[in-house]
Amino acid sequence: MNDVVVRFAPSPTGFLHIGGIRTALINYIVVQQSKKKDPKSKLLLRIEDTDITRSKDEYKKSILDGLEWMGIEWDEKPHIQSESIDRHKEIAFKLLEKGHAYKCVCTKEELETRRLENQKLRKNIKRLCTKCKNDSATQQLEKDFCIRINIPNDGKISVLDKIQGLVVVENKEIDNFILLRKDGTPTYMLSVVVDDHDMGVNIIIRGDDHLNNIFRQLHIYKSLKWDLPTYAHHPLIHGDDGLKLSKRHGAVDINEFKKKGYLPQAIINNLILLSWSPKKNDENIEIGEIINTFDLEKMSKSSSIFDYNKLNHFNNFYLQKEENYKYFEEFVNENSILKNFFDIDKILMKKLFNTYKKNINFYSELENISKIYYDEEFKTILNNELDDNFNIILNDFMKHLDFIDVWSKDNLKNCINKFLELKKIKFPIFGKPVRIVLTNLKEGPPINDILFILGRKNTFLRLNNYINSANKL
């Protein structure tokens, strides 16, 4: 049996952010690699919804949608953690029965007091509840107790993590954490272990904010004599202030990336380059090649900062690829502004995109650009770059334009060049004002491209409107 079972286990208490996507992505890559060796390998998805007050269906949906959009496919249907609470309770009592756990009646207040006392004395005592374990009356209670794990005070425990290497911790550093709350519900620490075991998970890949949890969880595995999984704790992504990535670092929710017009490929490319790098010098790498070359054990242990500049670079690279045009259409269909324009004139939108794709980093940048070209009420804002000389030349130019039979980029370019040659004027003197007349912008694509995008009818409409308003002055 060489099948690998990994899992991604988000809790639906918030939107799926870029850090979560990274964890899911690494799990996905590892399972795809494993499937080549053993097709029975699988990536399971588990929704950890045991925090009833904070878990929301809307978050669960956004997580599923986000993964799907990213192309991170999982096997089987999602496991819902809250559905196996009875099983978790059963295990808690089994541990109690075997002496690996004990009943505790310490109140929150008592524990808090002891915690503060220890802090004052600068003592490092992790075991806050010390009396309950040996109090026979407490151990015989039928209700109103929580169940804590019973970990020996001496000795040490170690793990050989695929990324972190050998990590050793003294048992006395590990607290007698709670398995089952007073209200009878299981805690995260217990549920994870039971679910991972029951689901057959044999490699646990997650962020290193869970590194310290390995040891707590290993004690549960060992007490139950269950097979130990292999661990791989990857470093976290930080914001540019060096702190764990969160909302205040800007767009971190995966759905925001989608809304802005980023491509999954670009996000994947950017994310996989954090803590890992391909052997080749070219950093553009797509999922297939990543699966062929990625090595979990070559991941670095240090955290990294998510670079939006580099993401923009990759996104610009991928959105220019012809085969990715379908993503543009998908985006347009979900963007109300662009969808509206698209329905008015599909060809115009396509022309726009093809001309501007070199200039934009993400699709939503086209919103403002489209507004200029789709504006039926377009009026040139008059300014001092548009003088009488120019107006006279423009009149002449329109006559030349009128002779163009096929309104193509090349014909327009030829027409412009011939006209300038004939009039013996340099391009900028004429071109810049034309750009302003047609778009109210001083910068933008070449004039022939602008004329081409607008089409014959709109070009003449805008030029005539301008001339009429200029004449009124």
Added chain:
RNA sequence: GACCCCUUCGUCUAUCGGUCAGGACACCAGGUUUUCAUCCUGGAAAGAGGAGUUCGAUUCUCCUAGGGGUCGCCA
């Protein structure tokens, strides 16, 4: 505060003791161009500090400093 992890250009990274410390993004300059952009060429830019091991340390060991993570009847 305790424990765990980390530390190479601004950012992401390469280097498995001997390299002019390489690449990518960003930045700057020059060139091409019909403005802007693209594109091409070039440039500036790094081993946290200190000991030790060694003929030789960015690389191995230790110390210090800095950063991060974790210390819940949250997950």
